[in-house]
Amino acid sequence: MAVAETHPQAVPEPVTKPASTSTLVRVARYTAVRLLTLFVTVVIGIYLTILIANMGGYVDQIMKGEIRDRIQTMFITSPSFQKLSPEARKKLMEESIALEEKRLGLDIPVAVRDARYLTSALSLNLGRALNMTSDSGSKEVRLILLERLPATLLLAGISELFLFFTSVFLALSLSRRYGSFWDKLTITFSPTSSAPPWFYGIFLILIFAAIFRVLPFGGMVDSPPPRNPVDYGLSLLKHLILPALAIIVSQIFLSIYNWRTFFLIYSSEDYVEMAKAKGLPSRDIERRYILRPTLPTIITQFALLAITLWQGFIITETVFLWPGLGRTLYQAIGLYDIPVIVGSTIIYAYLLAVTVFLLDFVYALVDPRVKVGGS
Amino acid sequence: MNTLKNSFREILRYPSAIVGSVVILLLVATAVYATVKIPYKEAIRLWRGGEEVWYRNPKFAPPTWINFFSSTKLPVSFAVDTSNGTMSKTVTPGAQGTGTVAISYSFDFQYDEPPQELFLYFTAKYVQKQPFASVAWLTPDGRKIRIDDFGVSQRQTFPFSQDQRLQQRLNGQDPMQALFTDPKTHAIVKGEYQLQLVGTTFEEGSDINTEFVFHGRLYGLAGTDQARRDLIVPLLWGTPVALAFGLIASLGTLVLTMVIAAIGTWYGGWVDELIQRITEINLVLPFLSILILIGTFYSRSIWVILGVTVLLSIFTGSIKSYRAIFLQVKESMYIEAARAYGASDFRIIFRYLIPRMIPLLIPGLVSSVPAFVFLEASLAVLGLGDPVLPTWGKIINDAETNGALYKGYYYWILEPAALLMVTGFGFAMLGFALDRIFNPRLRDV
Numbered sequence: 001m002a003v004a005e006t007h008p009q010a011v012p013e014p015v016t017k018p019a020s021t022s023t024l025v026r027v028a029r030y031t032a033v034r035l036l037t038l039f040v041t042v043v044i045g046i047y048l049t050i051l052i053a054n055m056g057g058y059v060d061q062i063m064k065g066e067i068r069d070r071i072q073t074m075f076i077t078s079p080s081f082q083k084l085s086p087e088a089r090k091k092l093m094e095e096s097i098a099l100e101e102k103r104l105g106l107d108i109p110v111a112v113r114d115a116r117y118l119t120s121a122l123s124l125n126l127g128r129a130l131n132m133t134s135d136s137g138s139k140e141v142r143l144i145l146l147e148r149l150p151a152t153l154l155l156a157g158i159s160e161l162f163l164f165f166t167s168v169f170l171a172l173s174l175s176r177r178y179g180s181f182w183d184k185l186t187i188t189f190s191p192t193s194s195a196p197p198w199f200y201g202i203f204l205i206l207i208f209a210a211i212f213r214v215l216p217f218g219g220m221v222d223s224p225p226p227r228n229p230v231d232y233g234l235s236l237l238k239h240l241i242l243p244a245l246a247i248i249v250s251q252i253f254l255s256i257y258n259w260r261t262f263f264l265i266y267s268s269e270d271y272v273e274m275a276k277a278k279g280l281p282s283r284d285i286e287r288r289y290i291l292r293p294t295l296p297t298i299i300t301q302f303a304l305l306a307i308t309l310w311q312g313f314i315i316t317e318t319v320f321l322w323p324g325l326g327r328t329l330y331q332a333i334g335l336y337d338i339p340v341i342v343g344s345t346i347i348y349a350y351l352l353a354v355t356v357f358l359l360d361f362v363y364a365l366v367d368p369r370v371k372v373g374g375s
Numbered sequence: 376m377n378t379l380k381n382s383f384r385e386i387l388r389y390p391s392a393i394v395g396s397v398v399i400l401l402l403v404a405t406a407v408y409a410t411v412k413i414p415y416k417e418a419i420r421l422w423r424g425g426e427e428v429w430y431r432n433p434k435f436a437p438p439t440w441i442n443f444f445s446s447t448k449l450p451v452s453f454a455v456d457t458s459n460g461t462m463s464k465t466v467t468p469g470a471q472g473t474g475t476v477a478i479s480y481s482f483d484f485q486y487d488e489p490p491q492e493l494f495l496y497f498t499a500k501y502v503q504k505q506p507f508a509s510v511a512w513l514t515p516d517g518r519k520i521r522i523d524d525f526g527v528s529q530r531q532t533f534p535f536s537q538d539q540r541l542q543q544r545l546n547g548q549d550p551m552q553a554l555f556t557d558p559k560t561h562a563i564v565k566g567e568y569q570l571q572l573v574g575t576t577f578e579e580g581s582d583i584n585t586e587f588v589f590h591g592r593l594y595g596l597a598g599t600d601q602a603r604r605d606l607i608v609p610l611l612w613g614t615p616v617a618l619a620f621g622l623i624a625s626l627g628t629l630v631l632t633m634v635i636a637a638i639g640t641w642y643g644g645w646v647d648e649l650i651q652r653i654t655e656i657n658l659v660l661p662f663l664s665i666l667i668l669i670g671t672f673y674s675r676s677i678w679v680i681l682g683v684t685v686l687l688s689i690f691t692g693s694i695k696s697y698r699a700i701f702l703q704v705k706e707s708m709y710i711e712a713a714r715a716y717g718a719s720d721f722r723i724i725f726r727y728l729i730p731r732m733i734p735l736l737i738p739g740l741v742s743s744v745p746a747f748v749f750l751e752a753s754l755a756v757l758g759l760g761d762p763v764l765p766t767w768g769k770i771i772n773d774a775e776t777n778g779a780l781y782k783g784y785y786y787w788i789l790e791p792a793a794l795l796m797v798t799g800f801g802f803a804m805l806g807f808a809l810d811r812i813f814n815p816r817l818r819d820v
Contacts, residue, residue: 041652045659052665055672062672188391191803194745195796196753202771202780202788210780217780314663315753319775330757333667341664349659 027372034360038353042346043122049345050117053338057110063336067100104130117342124350126343131335132328141343145325151220152312152324155240159247160305163255168298171259172286175267178260186256193254198315201246205319208242215242218321243320247313262297266290296363296370303359307351311344385812392812395805398797406615418612422604422765429603433491435777436594437786438606450486450591458498458584466582476506476574476583484515485565486591489555494588495533495572504577508585511573512554515566520545520554527574527583598786600770601777609765610790616766617748617798620681624747627685629740635689636697637728640705641720650694657690666750670759677761680754684747693739697732704731734813742806745799752795767791 054060075081075093084092101107108116120127126141134144174183208215215238216222222235266272272289291298312326321327325344332340363370386392413421421428431454439451455461457478467475499506510522510533523533523541535541535550545553557564574583597606639650669683704710705728713723754760755768756775774780774787 037652037655041655042659045656048656048660049665052668055668059672187807191391191800191807194742194749194799194803196749198753198756199749199792199795202792205780206785206788210783210785311661311664314667315757318757329661329664330667333664333671336672341668345659345661345664348661352659 042349053341121346127339130337132337141339148325148328156309159244167255171256174260175263189253190257197247197250198319200249201319204242295366303355310348389808391804392808395801398801409611421608432599432603433590436599438598439593447487449593450490452591452594454588456586472579474576478572481569489551491590493535496586497527497531498584499527501581506576508574511571513569612765613767620751621744621748625743628688631689636694637724640701654690738810744802
């Protein structure tokens, strides 16, 4: 995560051997400007998220009210405080409230606190959560998020990778024989992708968990978790089937349709017709004349898909009680845990910025027609 | 105009477009029917109403049409009342201001299980002397069971199952079992049952009215939820809410995106630059998280959520693709001509640039509706639905929180889900077809 303390001049040049000084200057200038604008974008984006996450101080009122309520209840119900005189008890109570507010930083003005959140977020110092704890008992935001990352990577990673490669592969073969039965079937079913994964999830739970009772309703492993690693893996797999299937079913047809249409546009280019007329084998045509020019788009889609994995699937994870990042984010919002929300957002923002930045260079590498920083 | 007419003719050649249009028309008709049949205020009263509105319905009752698909027939709920004439009542005046009120109701019972509960709700008119009522139960096999005798106060409820004396008289058996089964074989007795009620009044002008409520195991066309509410109300009213949310969000987003893209491209320079930067910042913002934040902390009103949705959906990738097209259009001859005759910037943007894009807009408009309809449902499933309005997503949320899937109340989730699916697929099918019609590049492929 070196990007955090980026200075425009500190970035290594991607071009190892400059063709000419003008290319070097152009690339350097482009890199500097691009990094600066991306950094400013991230700063503004994160600041807006922080502002929304505490509603310009409105959430403070909620939190203060809750603290007062909780501590008052504690003083009223706990017998150990009953021995104190009313004045002493009241004083102690006010002190406890002030202490708790100080712990959560509520004694500092909102603007100052927001600025602190921003600077520590930008330097990837994610800090401590207000109310949440990780399963291992830590309050470090970093640990809370890292603990949930494998669950999200498992569910979202497997289903999205499967989706991506299956649809690109199937789309290529469909684009070769458009108008066929399978092609028409894909077109007919593509409206099914208008429904989100959780929607199919409910149906899948209904059929496989509630009626046939063959797969679990939700969760990630059986309870108690099996000791034996093989049983653990099998249990994990059993719990993974329904949510992964929900994500795949909800997107597969539209994904195939979009890729198919995209490939078709490229396969009706003149040079492809020419290659066909020359009698080149269709495998070669596909690889050299269709996949090659579409490679930048495929890479972009893949990169963007990879970073969306970070946020997980908030609702699908909630419906399936899957302990991933999406559900954590939803829980954090319910607990007013701003550091966790900001922590999750900043990592996404950085991943996005770095990806967008690197993609420009990847295009230049893949496609000789593209020049970095060229107009 | 001619192109639009041709496009319309073209639509008829796509079966999916016809199906989609029919679905949308049916939905619009349902929405109109719902708003006319149940006015807004009445819908809110029913949806927010508690026991006082819904005491006649059983809880968690599946719809009555379940019986068509099941071999065990479950009893269907009903309620009859003497004050509106659905239950017969004859008053015979006696001596010295006394009177006899005879109330009876017979019904055909052809089901395989006893009902959940029976109730008698009394309203009596008197000044000093309470009227008296004795209730009896006639079974199809000719037995007559004395239910109870009691004085009737001005408002009184008599739940059959909770009456101690009745239970003792039935040898400790559950009254619902005892009243509907044969005492020896314990099998359900089918046929015509009769409820007989003889009331005696002791004053001039004293009267008894009663309502007989039969909580069966099924109710109505759509069933009921945990608060005894008839699900037909939120199912019907969810239609206009979903359509309004989907269409307004989709139209608002598309029109605003297009206008902003047109202004940016036309003026160029820093305006264009600013729009580009805002778009990039918006990409960083977590869309769903922000909606959840706003729903949790600020307001769950559907209109606030709608506004934020539109605001966050304007500056997305689509503004870039519009910009690319506007950049081409900007260089066309007819724009040059408009500039030459001295048209203002405003006139060029709204009379020449934007109308050019309308054909492109229509497919996008239709196909983005499902996303917004499902977005509203998604938020409701997370428990962030509008607190006042009945929506489909809220039914699913209620069902989920009450464990409908675990307890087997499948109708509760399937009904709103089916409507959501029909709406989503209807718009998506039409949108797909329109896309192929209006974007000729895709037509052949």
